[in-house]
Amino acid sequence: MLYSYIVEKSIRQSFDHINNHRWDAAVKALAPHVHHRVSGAHALGGERHDKEALRRWFQRFGRVLPTLRLTVNHIWVKGWPWHTTVFAQWDGTATLLNGDTSYVNRGLHMFTLRWGRVYAIEEFFDSQAAARGLAAQGASGLEEAVAEQIVS
Template sequence: MIYSYFVEKSIRQSFDDINNHRVDAAVKALVPHVRHRVSGVHALGGERHDKEAARRWFERLGRVLPNLQITVKHIWVKGWPWHTTVFAEWDGAGTLLNGTSYVNRGLHVFTLRWGRVHALEEFQDSQAAARGLAAQAAAGLEEAVAEQIVS
């Protein structure tokens, strides 16, 4: 279906935007009252209910894991333009400030309506994220252990 092709292309582009720290482009498709949830009790965990808080979260992601590169493995698109669910399986890797490798993997679940993101839930290895953030904080990056951005 041609619709699925364009949705997949858009989702891949959003991951590329995040990899390249283009936050404005990455959050452009979010509705003002988006629900963004990330598992884990760490600086990148929590739940946000508005676009501005989600923007701040993506900006923080770029600061606390500045060379994180997310590689999309598979994307599945289900539904119609008025209600679409997208699953994006990914691997993430980078180098922490102490020189060690950061590796994580996960699944994003997007809920789209007419091409706009109404919900984004991120499932990942939250313990790997917490360990990586703790290492960043130990190397002097205080924001890596800051309070969650919630709204």
């Protein structure tokens, strides 16, 4: 039980780092060859297979949706320190550059940890809502919101 509590606290802290654009802190617990996957044909989609590419992705994430706030609703931890699976369910809201305050998304992150290091992150959310939000950001002049995916 104590192990699950520590992992949950760490995952919540990671979301706090993301919400506050602390990218160095966000990538600190990542394994060098982390696998990160986001579905969808948009600037935040694609797969990354290393820590540096994921750092660049986080930086882009902060630039293209600067007001996005992720609220973690539930975290489930399963496994032992040598192989842990974590699910984090969240709600996200943002105000877009055009003043639209209706951007809402809901999703689930699945993390794979080994001895406290994150080896894989898979994100499941409404990729069409994300694509629409990014298109609106692009139409407001933020070209990176409609750029090619960061992949590695």
